[in-house]
Amino acid sequence: MSAKDSSDNDDIPFNRTYPLQPGVVDHVRPGVRRVLCNNPSPFTFTGTNSYIVGTGNVAIIDPGPDNEAHAQALLDAVKGETVTHIIVTHTHSDHSPNTKRIKAATGATVYAEGPHRASRPRFESEKHSPESGADRDFRPDVLVRDGDVIEGDGWALEGVATPGHTANHMAFSWREKNYLFVADHVMGWSTSIVAPPDGSMIDYMASLEKLAARPEDLYFSGHGPDIPDAQRFVRFLIRHRKAREASILHRLAKGEADIPTIVRAIYIGLDPRLSGAAGYSVLAHLEDLVARGVVLTEGDPVIGGSYRVA
Numbered sequence: 001m002s003a004k005d006s007s008d009n010d011d012i013p014f015n016r017t018y019p020l021q022p023g024v025v026d027h028v029r030p031g032v033r034r035v036l037c038n039n040p041s042p043f044t045f046t047g048t049n050s051y052i053v054g055t056g057n058v059a060i061i062d063p064g065p066d067n068e069a070h071a072q073a074l075l076d077a078v079k080g081e082t083v084t085h086i087i088v089t090h091t092h093s094d095h096s097p098n099t100k101r102i103k104a105a106t107g108a109t110v111y112a113e114g115p116h117r118a119s120r121p122r123f124e125s126e127k128h129s130p131e132s133g134a135d136r137d138f139r140p141d142v143l144v145r146d147g148d149v150i151e152g153d154g155w156a157l158e159g160v161a162t163p164g165h166t167a168n169h170m171a172f173s174w175r176e177k178n179y180l181f182v183a184d185h186v187m188g189w190s191t192s193i194v195a196p197p198d199g200s201m202i203d204y205m206a207s208l209e210k211l212a213a214r215p216e217d218l219y220f221s222g223h224g225p226d227i228p229d230a231q232r233f234v235r236f237l238i239r240h241r242k243a244r245e246a247s248i249l250h251r252l253a254k255g256e257a258d259i260p261t262i263v264r265a266i267y268i269g270l271d272p273r274l275s276g277a278a279g280y281s282v283l284a285h286l287e288d289l290v291a292r293g294v295v296l297t298e299g300d301p302v303i304g305g306s307y308r309v310a
Helices: 003-007 068-077 099-106 201-212 230-253 259-266 272-291
Strands: 025-029 032-036 049-053 057-061 082-087 109-112 149-151 156-161 170-174 179-183 218-221 295-297 307-309
Touching: 032 068, 049 068, 049 218, 068 099, 082 099, 156 201, 201 230, 201 272, 218 230, 230 259, 230 272, 230 307, 259 272, 272 295, 272 307
Parallel strands: 057 082, 082 109, 179 218
Antiparallel strands: 025 032, 032 049, 049 057, 149 156, 156 170, 170 179, 295 307
């Protein structure tokens, strides 16, 4: 183990200091502006971040929820400029619905991985994640695949497929500056929710490993502050998820259990408003464990009533 690897064993604290006020244009870095939507919640922290990339001819990343005031704040922020691109990272209803307002006002082309879909075909008939809802009406003008580059005036963003939080989740890399607009896959204030049917822990962990191997060292997140020393933070998240998995297995080693029982055992002091989300997260871990043959359940791992160690 190298000295760097050893230092990575230190805990990285979440940063919950984020004084940005809704509607204020925050010049985060040269060529990057940020506007916060006024939609705070236990799932969105202080609200959704929308980003403006470039100057003069610009892209807007994640126009946000169905919120007229936020759409107007974004349009005010780019007054005198031309919005040429609208880029959407994923189709939860706190990120994509305002696209229609920005497109109507600007005529910009909409880019995204694709419309909303479940993480597994068998989930298509299931209700969507309770986290923020699914924007099932969203349709991009241009489909973006992993590695595709979207070019604008003085900037170029590479699509980085990061399924897990949703099946169509995509981050965008400004390689020249070593920035990654990582949306909800990595957040500096909290762990991301991975909730079937929208999300998949199998995909989420693979996407974390993918990001850990990439060069970007500054992340701009969908909620909360930016994340410096990004690869180290991603490695922290990987360890955290593996520790959560170990806690689930520790509880199951004591005997067969259902999801509410596991949640009570491993989420001590949990905000009651988050108990449903915690249950979905445990479900995502269990689906992964069942797929790997570590845990058993009767029938489909998503609808199994109880789980036991294999």
